Amino acid sequence: MALVRLVVFGFLVLSVVYLSIAFYSRSVRREKLEEEWDANPPADASAEDRDAFIKTGLIEYHNGFRAKLIWLVYIIPTCLVAGIVYFTNY
Amino acid sequence: MRNIRRVVRIVVILFMGLLLHYALPQRDIARVTSTEIIRTDFSSINRIFYAQADAGAEEQPTRDLRLINTVRKTTYLFGMMRGRDQVMVFRNEDTGWIWPPYFKFDSSDLQAEATDSVSSKDDPEWVAITHYGWRVRYLSIFPNAIAIKPIDGPDVRLIPWFNIFFFVFLIAAFLFLRAMWMQFRERTLDPLGDAANDRYDRVSADIGERRGRVRRWLDTWRSK
Numbered sequence: 001m002a003l004v005r006l007v008v009f010g011f012l013v014l015s016v017v018y019l020s021i022a023f024y025s026r027s028v029r030r031e032k033l034e035e036e037w038d039a040n041p042p043a044d045a046s047a048e049d050r051d052a053f054i055k056t057g058l059i060e061y062h063n064g065f066r067a068k069l070i071w072l073v074y075i076i077p078t079c080l081v082a083g084i085v086y087f088t089n090y
Numbered sequence: 091m092r093n094i095r096r097v098v099r100i101v102v103i104l105f106m107g108l109l110l111h112y113a114l115p116q117r118d119i120a121r122v123t124s125t126e127i128i129r130t131d132f133s134s135i136n137r138i139f140y141a142q143a144d145a146g147a148e149e150q151p152t153r154d155l156r157l158i159n160t161v162r163k164t165t166y167l168f169g170m171m172r173g174r175d176q177v178m179v180f181r182n183e184d185t186g187w188i189w190p191p192y193f194k195f196d197s198s199d200l201q202a203e204a205t206d207s208v209s210s211k212d213d214p215e216w217v218a219i220t221h222y223g224w225r226v227r228y229l230s231i232f233p234n235a236i237a238i239k240p241i242d243g244p245d246v247r248l249i250p251w252f253n254i255f256f257f258v259f260l261i262a263a264f265l266f267l268r269a270m271w272m273q274f275r276e277r278t279l280d281p282l283g284d285a286a287n288d289r290y291d292r293v294s295a296d297i298g299e300r301r302g303r304v305r306r307w308l309d310t311w312r313s314k
Contacts, residue, residue, distance in 0.1 A: 002145075002187040024270045027277050085193040088236060 010077070018073045025070060026058065033057040113190040114256065115222055115236060117169060117248045120162035120178065121214045122238075125205045130155040139223070139231040141183040145195045156182040156197060158204045158235055160219065161211075169248060180221055181232040190222060192236055203238050216244050 033054045042049070061067055131152050132140060143149045158180040163172040182200055185192045194200075209215035218241050223233035241248075 006187045020270060024273055027273050031273075031277065081191070081193065084191065085195075088192055088194045089196045089199075 014074055014077060018070060021070050021073060022067075025067065026061070029061045030054060030058060112224060113222055114253055115192075115220050115250075116165070117250070118160075118162045118165060118178065118219045118221065119172060119216055119241065119244055119246070119248070120160040120219050121209055121211075121216055122158060122160050122204050122207050124159045124208060125201055126157050126159065127154050128157060129153070136229045136231050139226075139229065140181070141185050141234065142188065143184075144197060145184045145186045156201050157232065158182055158201070158219075162219070163244060168253070169250060172244075178225065179232055180219065180235040181223075182235050185234070192222070194236055200235060200238065204235070207238060207240065214244075216241050218246075218248060 034050075036057075037050050037053050129152060130140070140155075143153055160178050160180065161175050162178045164174055164176045165172060182197050182204070183194075184197050185194045187193065207215055207217050218239045219235050220237040220239075221233040221235045223231070225232055
């Protein structure tokens with residue numbers, strides 16, 4: 001019963017952490033894309049071109065490896081708990 | 091106002107410090123003199139300083155408690171300095187799946203290990219006892235032993251690697267959290283606030299404009 005409670009609450013807490021980090025990482029990525037565009041905008045570019053550039057960049061980020069790294073938020077604590085259980089009891 | 095904030099901050103830091111000092115592992119260099127089991131009746135004051143019944147057992151208001159009696163070297167500065175001999179009694183309880191997260195289920199085995207390393211003053215067998223918690227005599231509470239490892243002698247230096255990594259992680263987590271908050275404020279909260287201000291400006295301008303229109307209409311009735 002205590003194990004169930006740990007799993008449920010652990011999952012909830014880690015989900016909050018996951019969502020926060022995902023939001024933060026996306027926000028940083030977006031800021032970088034905006035800066036990249038604004039530093040050297042093409043001569044005859046419109047606001048739509050800028051939005052399209054940022055959107056493509058974000059989709060690229062979303063499908064890339066860095067966004068998937070955030071799953072480590074779930075994996076590392078699980079491994080840590082498993083490690084502590086092993087080293088404390090064996 | 092600033093003083094109140096300062097006091098609140100000090101109280102929070104103090105509480106966090108005490109919590110960490112209670113829950114983080116420490117190691118004592120000790121000689122086990124005996125092990126015993128006593129029946130314990132918890133009071134409402136000292137109950138929170140004990141764990142629950144063994145992981146597979148039923149919780150009862152009263153139960154037996156495993157104790158490990160030792161003579162240890164007094165410890166200063168988080169184990170950097172060791173001093174004279176002093177008696178110390180450890181409890182030996184399962185922490186189970188609950189706080190603090192040591193996930194200890196092997197109290198009986200640990201008790202057997204402790205009994206195995208009992209030694210006398212003339213022929214001491216030194217061990218390092220990993221534990222968390224405090225010994226407070228007025229409340230009858232004991233630190234909880236987690237592991238017992240044989241060591242070469244009473245003068246070995248034990249480096250608290252776990253605590254070092256833990257504090258490095260804590261500082262990194264704090265800095266990361268601060269960066270996250272600053273990013274959130276800059277990119278999400280401030281634009282929202284600006285948008286709200288803009289809307290307020292537009293609405294008040296609109297009200298002024300309307301009032302002007304009503305006033306102008308009323309003026310048409312006035313005799314010139």
